[in-house]
Amino acid sequence: MMPFFSGMGMVLMPAIKELGYQFPKVHTNAEMMAKSAIASSRMFGFDSVVVPYDMTCESEAIGNTISLYEDSMDILYPTIPEKMWKSMDEVQIPKNIMELGRMPLVVEALKICKKEAPELALGAWTLGPFTMSGQLLELDILLKGVFKQKAKVEETLDKITDMIIKVGQAYQAAGADFITLREMGTGTDLISPRTWKDMIQPRMRKILAAWKSPKVLHICGATNLIIEMMADCGADAVSVDIKNCLNESREKIGNDNLLLGNFDVFALPCKAETTVEEAVAGIKQNIDGTVDAVWPGCDLWPDIKEENMRAIVKTAREYGSKPSPAVGRL
Numbered sequence: 001m002m003p004f005f006s007g008m009g010m011v012l013m014p015a016i017k018e019l020g021y022q023f024p025k026v027h028t029n030a031e032m033m034a035k036s037a038i039a040s041s042r043m044f045g046f047d048s049v050v051v052p053y054d055m056t057c058e059s060e061a062i063g064n065t066i067s068l069y070e071d072s073m074d075i076l077y078p079t080i081p082e083k084m085w086k087s088m089d090e091v092q093i094p095k096n097i098m099e100l101g102r103m104p105l106v107v108e109a110l111k112i113c114k115k116e117a118p119e120l121a122l123g124a125w126t127l128g129p130f131t132m133s134g135q136l137l138e139l140d141i142l143l144k145g146v147f148k149q150k151a152k153v154e155e156t157l158d159k160i161t162d163m164i165i166k167v168g169q170a171y172q173a174a175g176a177d178f179i180t181l182r183e184m185g186t187g188t189d190l191i192s193p194r195t196w197k198d199m200i201q202p203r204m205r206k207i208l209a210a211w212k213s214p215k216v217l218h219i220c221g222a223t224n225l226i227i228e229m230m231a232d233c234g235a236d237a238v239s240v241d242i243k244n245c246l247n248e249s250r251e252k253i254g255n256d257n258l259l260l261g262n263f264d265v266f267a268l269p270c271k272a273e274t275t276v277e278e279a280v281a282g283i284k285q286n287i288d289g290t291v292d293a294v295w296p297g298c299d300l301w302p303d304i305k306e307e308n309m310r311a312i313v314k315t316a317r318e319y320g321s322k323p324s325p326a327v328g329r330l
Contacts, residue, residue, distance in 0.1 A: 006048060035116075093160070133156060183200060204233040242262050270304050
């Protein structure tokens, strides 16, 4: 049968509430992070457990102050109020990045998950260099630099690429069974296919070549125009967002490549007006789009409707029991 899993954030509020945690605190405590990930997966029958949850860990480790909102009862992810680097010339990555900020905490959470939930595939992820640059610098610096300071942009991306390789290797050494590279901000609604080929693809290849399999490449936004290049980066699977036409993606990458995607993480499991029947229909449409596994198009939003989430998982298992283009089913 088709598995239901993700390589991105999958922490859900019903599990957090059952554990008696405040949402903002699961980002700052290894045991809370691990237990909330495990509880979310076990409660809804997911096949993977994934940490971390937020995108600011590396930025914090290099020295940025982050807002954690630890006294809040709301669903608030850490943010970066102000980035300390104002230009690409200032970018210097500490050699001991894995010892700084919350990086050791994420490694510890992975080890706890591995020990406490051996039945679940353990996933980790990190941002790609272009998307990561937006956590370290104001993104418009890079976007403008693509046209005016290409060599400086490439130098900056290379520094970040080396950091990402190191982070991913540390996560794998801590026990991650698979890893996702999320170059989220490089869809063709933001970057041209030519720029993607020249500037993004070589770094995807370098990172993925340095990591062990299984490894997934995920990009948000529109990617049909670059899906063939994505499939030629060295990942074991490509993951796409809701802006993709799945059938077109499949036609372009063929039946020998794993395609993961791409249900709407708000409309199907969270939106108040979405009925169980509509959630089921959405997942069936997903599977009919020739995916090899149903994946969310991005991080799951934690405040789900429980009945919709359970129906989504059940539909993926039952309706996806047939072989997909690249995968036979047991």
